[in-house]
Amino acid sequence: MVSERGLQVLRAIVQDYVDTKEPVGSKAIVDRHRFGVSAATIRNDMALLEDEELIAAPHTSSGRVPTDKGYRVFVDHLAELRPLTSAQRSAISSFLEGPVDLDDLLVRTVRSLTRLTGQVAIVQYPSFAQANVSHVEVVHLGATRVVIIVVTDTGRVSQRVVFLPFEPDEIESARLKTAINTLVTGRSVRESAQAIAELLATATAADRHDDGLRVIARIVGEELDEFRQDRMVMAGSATLARREDDFRGSIYPLLAAIEEQVTLLRLMGEMVADDQGLASSIGRENEPFGLSEASVLASDYDVTGSRARVGILGPTRMDYPTNLAAVRAVAHYLSRLLDEDEQAR
Incomplete structure (x- = not known):
């Protein structure tokens, strides 16, 4: 069993090795740290640390370096977090x-x-699987292009530019925005993705508004799947x-x-x-x-x-x-x- 002084010697070895990148010997510990004991006593403490596999000699007759087990003991019991400046x-x-x-x-x-x-x-x-969809924006960029912006209540935002199968006018853009928001707004990401999957699975050929909604819903669904990754x-x-x-x-x-x-x-x-x-x-x-x-x-x-x-x-x-x-x-x-x-x- 390692003594309290032995653990403090381990602390000194870890600190000095991190600082210097050189194996640490007993004389260096006595010179740098105030233990109030001789180098021979420190060597005995180091021998016990080596028996516990907390330190090791990388080369014959060299100083010692911490092992992974030694770093673990240091982090769990000896490391004092240094406040940031x-x-x-x-x-x-x-x-x-x-x-x-x-x-x-x-x-x-x-x-x-x-x-x-x-x-x-x-x-x-x-993980945004439990986040709620705050709203979806559908912004007409000209011709058949629109940008779709999906926002959650946890601050996640995504946007995609897509091409609709027709050129929407102002009224049509507003209808598409209302329809997709009715489908997903206020629902969790998981529930919204499920609602979109059901819409796409049951959709049939209808008017061009429905065609546009399916395109937008598919893109929103892909973005919501990305949120869940x-x-x-x-x-x-x-x-x-x-x-x-x-x-x-x-x-x-x-x-x-x-x-x-x-x-x-x-x-x-x-x-x-x-x-x-x-x-x-x-x-x-x-x-x-x-x-x-x-x-x-x-x-x-x-x-x-x-x-x-x-x-x-x-x-x-x-x-x-x-x-x-x-x-x-x-x-x-x-x-x-x-x-x-x-x-x-």
Whole structure:
């Protein structure tokens, strides 16, 4: 069993290794940290940590580096989140201020987080299956072209330009808009999609208004199906190449996961959060997802009727206290902005 001092030695090893990228020896710990004991005593503590597989020697007669298990103990019991500076908080606030829509806000979110941490930043879209359709706009652009705009009560917006089988006049455009809104407005995304599916399944040849409604309904249905898909936004993928030396093996599995996204969505969804809404998955804990070379840190954020996660992906040798604090802060700002947007509607 590791003593309390031994755990503090582990903390020192993790911190020094993250800072220097060099294996940490007993003399360096005595020089840098005030334990009040000799280097020989620290060596004994390190031997016990090695017996517990919390640290390891990468080379014969070298210092020690944390193992994945060591990082886990550090994150769970020893890491003290470092509060962000006022400048960092101000940067987050200004970067996320005034988004055009949810898509823009989430893009800003990952860009802000990757700037703060230097890691790959990830944010999940909330699930909008339970969101309600606020309204649908049908705007005539000229000739047979119209733009269809679908808006939910959680702030999700989509728009598509389509061609109708005829050129609508002002009265016809208004009729089409009323008909599609009667079909879906006030219903959940799931119920609206079902209503559209039933309309398209039972539709028969009729007047051109019905033809136009079917075209619009099909497009709205496709957009609603898109709302129900699990999606994420990422930024900072280039940081992996710059940090390639921090990975013991190839970074290809990480690049593949970023490309596919399905793996990261599964991993983010299965991570268990603590009472602060923070979750972490470190090194070999990610082996079932083919990401045993990486760590993922995430925090929950809230949006009306749903919850999703924002986080980072990077090497196991990372600044956990600072990165966890950054993830939590960005999640807090994101939740607050979404809540303010909801109250304003």
